[in-house]
Amino acid sequence: MKRKGPIALGVGVPLVLLVVWVARNSYWAEVTIPMPPKGEALTNPFYAAQRFAEALGARTIRDRRLTPVPADAVVVLSAWNWSLSHPRRVALERWVESGGRLVVDRTLVDSEDDFERWSGIVQSERDAVPYTPSARRGEDKCLTLREEHHGASYDVCNVDQDWTLTSQRTVTWALRDVAGIQAIRVTVGRGSVTMINANPFRYRYLLDGDHARLLVAATQLHRGDDVHFLSEDDAPWLLALAWQRGAPVVALLAVIVALALWRAVVRFGPLAPADRTARRSLAEQIRGTGRFALIHGSGESLHGACIRALDEAARRRVRAYASLASGQRAAALAALTGFNQKSLEAAMQPGTHATHELKRAIGFLETTRRHILGRDGRDGRDRQDRRERQDGRENHGTA
Numbered sequence: 001m002k003r004k005g006p007i008a009l010g011v012g013v014p015l016v017l018l019v020v021w022v023a024r025n026s027y028w029a030e031v032t033i034p035m036p037p038k039g040e041a042l043t044n045p046f047y048a049a050q051r052f053a054e055a056l057g058a059r060t061i062r063d064r065r066l067t068p069v070p071a072d073a074v075v076v077l078s079a080w081n082w083s084l085s086h087p088r089r090v091a092l093e094r095w096v097e098s099g100g101r102l103v104v105d106r107t108l109v110d111s112e113d114d115f116e117r118w119s120g121i122v123q124s125e126r127d128a129v130p131y132t133p134s135a136r137r138g139e140d141k142c143l144t145l146r147e148e149h150h151g152a153s154y155d156v157c158n159v160d161q162d163w164t165l166t167s168q169r170t171v172t173w174a175l176r177d178v179a180g181i182q183a184i185r186v187t188v189g190r191g192s193v194t195m196i197n198a199n200p201f202r203y204r205y206l207l208d209g210d211h212a213r214l215l216v217a218a219t220q221l222h223r224g225d226d227v228h229f230l231s232e233d234d235a236p237w238l239l240a241l242a243w244q245r246g247a248p249v250v251a252l253l254a255v256i257v258a259l260a261l262w263r264a265v266v267r268f269g270p271l272a273p274a275d276r277t278a279r280r281s282l283a284e285q286i287r288g289t290g291r292f293a294l295i296h297g298s299g300e301s302l303h304g305a306c307i308r309a310l311d312e313a314a315r316r317r318v319r320a321y322a323s324l325a326s327g328q329r330a331a332a333l334a335a336l337t338g339f340n341q342k343s344l345e346a347a348m349q350p351g352t353h354a355t356h357e358l359k360r361a362i363g364f365l366e367t368t369r370r371h372i373l374g375r376d377g378r379d380g381r382d383r384q385d386r387r388e389r390q391d392g393r394e395n396h397g398t399a
Helices: 004-024 047-055 086-097 114-119 203-207 211-219 238-264 282-295 299-315 326-337 341-348 355-398
Strands: 059-063 074-078 101-104 121-125 142-147 153-157 163-167 171-176 181-188 191-196 226-231
Touching (some): 047 059, 047 211, 086 101, 101 211, 203 211, 299 326, 299 355, 341 355
Parallel strands (some): 059 226
């Protein structure tokens, strides 16, 4: 018990001091954490700009392709390729010249300098002049831009600090920093073109700096205005665009390709049925088998088979043929068939023939065997004829 007291005191005192220090150096406060965008705010880059303009009394439209726009409306272009389509570019130019208000940002693509030649706004490389970032919110990417005539200032973020804007036309509104103009408006026909060397109106960028005020000033926004936001961020793929513009041509090309593939594909069978061939005769099969045996070194076995076949045929004609010696068998076969005895003896000797001699020996043995079988057949037919004639005489005598 005496030991536990000092241990508890040594643990408890630091713990109490830690709790007191945490309580004095911490506090509870509500913090607003922005949630990630969802729904239309996730897919529409101008969602915040549209809601802001609508709160000021304007009517906003999100266009994915150029459509007819009223002459007194406002068009905000972002991520737009000005030189991509000549008819589309000419339509925009004529709309501005008839009184439209066009606003573009630095994401405009002008690969052929068509926008520069038409509007007179030129992007020039910025001189190496030090600039003072805005101290507001500690954002080192925000610049303080001032109006040339009225003296109003705007904190604009995401400015392309390597370029400035100039124009040979009459400038009606401009924002500049120490290096040069970063936002400019010129008159074209009865309308105007405003270019901003930044990307201030897309997604949450509208909430940075003074971008909301800048939107009102750049669009010359009034209550009741129609504001069209155009971009090619979610433009259809090339195949989808081709189908939209020329579905019949695409369908015809698909049919042609399918037919070409079908014509060139490997078929499962021949183009025409094969000619029907007659079945080989047994004699052809036997000759082919014998020829194969001779070629591949099995001639002796074939010779032995011929001798056995000859012996079997001879047993029918020669009494006690199986007990005769080889020379006696040759003599008996010579007497029966009339063939030369020495030739028969030579043909019946196994294992003593060359390839060409073996062919002749096998042929001679087969001829002898067929001769015996033919003679046996003729003798049988003669006996059958004699029996039939005898039966006929007996039947005649009876009648």
